[in-house]
Amino acid sequence: MMEKIVIIGGGGTGAALAHDLALRGFEVSLFERGELLSGTTGRHHGLLHSGARYAVHDPAAARECIQENKILRRIAPQALEQNDGLFVALDENDLAFKPLFLENCRAAGIPTRELSAQQALALEPELNPDLRAAIQVPDATIDAWRLPLHFFATARANGARIHNFSEVIGFDQANGAVTGIRVLDHRRQREHDIRGDVFINATGAWAGKISARAGVQVPILPGPGVMVAVHSRLTNMVINRLHQAGEGDIIVPQRQLTILGTSIWLAEDPDLAELPREHRQRLIDLCAKLVPAVKEAKVHSVWHAVRPLIALSGADDPLEISRDFDCFDHRETDNLAGLVTVIGGKATTMRLMAEKTADLICSQTGHNIACKTKTTRLMNYRDFYK
Ligand SMILES: Cc1cc2nc3c(=O)[nH]c(=O)nc-3n(C[C@H](O)[C@H](O)[C@H](O)COP(=O)(O)OP(=O)(O)OC[C@H]3O[C@@H](n4cnc5c(N)ncnc54)[C@H](O)[C@@H]3O)c2cc1C
Structure with a gap:
């Protein structure tokens, strides 16, 4: 036994x-x-990470994500969409981040494909028409449950x-x-x-x-974050801003909804973390830079979840924590x-x-x-x- x-x-x-x-x-x-x-x-965005979001500042996590992304596609294909993701550059700073992003994706084994603005808009017509560049990666939508x-x-x-x-x-x-x-x-x-x-x-x-x-x-450092679901599927692919991962820079399509994410702060007690009211509008404003239609979309729901962050790295900024x-x-x-x-x-x-x-x-x-x-x-x- x-x-x-x-x-x-x-x-x-x-x-x-x-x-x-x-x-x-x-x-x-x-x-x-x-x-x-x-x-x-059961409460996260539903992003199956390719690892690209972490490639520059958290390479170990990025390598784990791409490895698991490939495995989950094999062992649970019915739980995910094959929709891919785009990292979108909107300004000079984003463009300056691009070479490092591509180099680190390559080092982590994350496949990338550079698209022109026209190619990206042909795939995703609701993207900000002023985008400067886009990079396709094997992100995907998963069902969190x-x-x-x-x-x-x-x-x-x-x-x-x-x-x-x-x-x-x-x-x-x-x-x-x-x-x-x-x-x-x-x-x-x-x-x-x-x-x-x-x-x-x-x-x-x-x-x-x-x-x-x-x-x-x-x-353990409980790190809550807010997400906003808006009606209708505004994009087919997962959209990320091409910059160091921050707040309000992920858009995940989930069936006929679009999930806007996310914010981050630290809480003493995961049971007492409260949803800060102003995060809803902040996320809408930030995500609308990537997909302007977000601003007009009707809000379906607003909720939060709490990350299980590890407090070993000594970083004060929760965005810096691995x-x-x-x-x-x-x-x-x-x-x-x-x-x-x-x-x-x-x-x-x-x-x-x-x-x-x-x-x-x-x-x-x-x-x-x-x-x-x-x-x-x-x-x-x-x-x-x-
Ligand atoms: C805003 C946000 C967005 C995220 N988006 C993504 C994403 O898109 N993609 C992704 O890959 N990851 C995402 N994450 C991270 C991911 O959701 C978490 O890392 C992961 O879900 C943690 O899983 P877990 O099983 O370790 O913890 P949990 O899912 O929290 O499971 C722990 C369980 O323990 C239970 N529990 C607590 N106390 C007791 C007790 N006394 N007795 C019995 N049970 C107890 C809790 O009820 C809970 O169900 C996100 C996280 C946040 C906060």
Whole structure:
């Protein structure tokens, strides 16, 4: 009988972990305090990154994104559109950024195709007609819910037990190791204890709150951002501004809506992050520079989500913080066995985050089992509800 691994957090990272560990033969249980994907994962723009957005200032994250972009196209083709993305230059500064952008995309292995303004407008007639240059990259639109639900469906078919509305409210410890968790079942309003061999904290922006319950710290910085959905699909491709990634410079088409993103700030507590009212207009104004029709479009909805940023780089500006991820073995960092935390990353890199964390679990438990998720085609998300 293989070890029992308990995952805390039912976002994309938890979903991909449940899938990876179940495929490797572990006994897997996952506990999510709300509905599955109700944290950050079910609320993001839905951009499958090519990595181009990070190529200049965050090359490690850029390389991970293009690698995972290619893998997800193979294992979950039904979860994404083949619509590509354009990085659009509007002024001299953007044009000056172009050579570095192209060089860094090349170094990260991200394919690019330079388009003239006329070619870009022929593909995307709603672009600002004064654009100066455009570069096509393999960005794509993903369904923020369905992609991780494909992972959940496959994990469950392989034996993983997935519990939603089950909040982890405490840890049991004995002899310097975590041995169990206390779970509040919100459906039945009942508390119960779960025992296991290894516990994985995959709670994203909430990872600091959970680890504090076990008496350890993780370097998490919750980084909220606002998104605005406007009616009608104004572009077919994902549109980014060709400059160092900033605020209000991404437009992601989602079915018959257009998602405008995003802003960024830091919050002490992900549960207390509030939606600043002025961000709605700021995002509309900034995105309208790329696609002027944004200004006239009717607003469908405004919401926010919270990034699980890692506070290791010492940067004060949240835009400067790497979008890379990390796994923490608390036996090494805090002398507390049986607990591992995984934080950071992007929805695009959920499979890779799971692979690295599952590799760590294998080495902790003395198993030499290779990861199979790169080549295992995922089941359809609908199978999760069967
Ligand atoms: C504004 C914004 C836009 C973004 N856009 C994109 C994008 O377009 N493309 C992309 O690739 N990435 C994007 N990201 C990043 C991406 O969404 C996140 O990196 C990713 O979703 C994090 O996944 P996760 O599973 O680690 O965390 P989460 O999805 O937050 O999952 C953690 C889960 O843990 C649960 N939890 C918390 N406490 C407990 C507890 N006590 N017990 C049980 N469960 C608990 C939470 O409810 C939550 O569901 C965006 C992020 C933001 C903020």
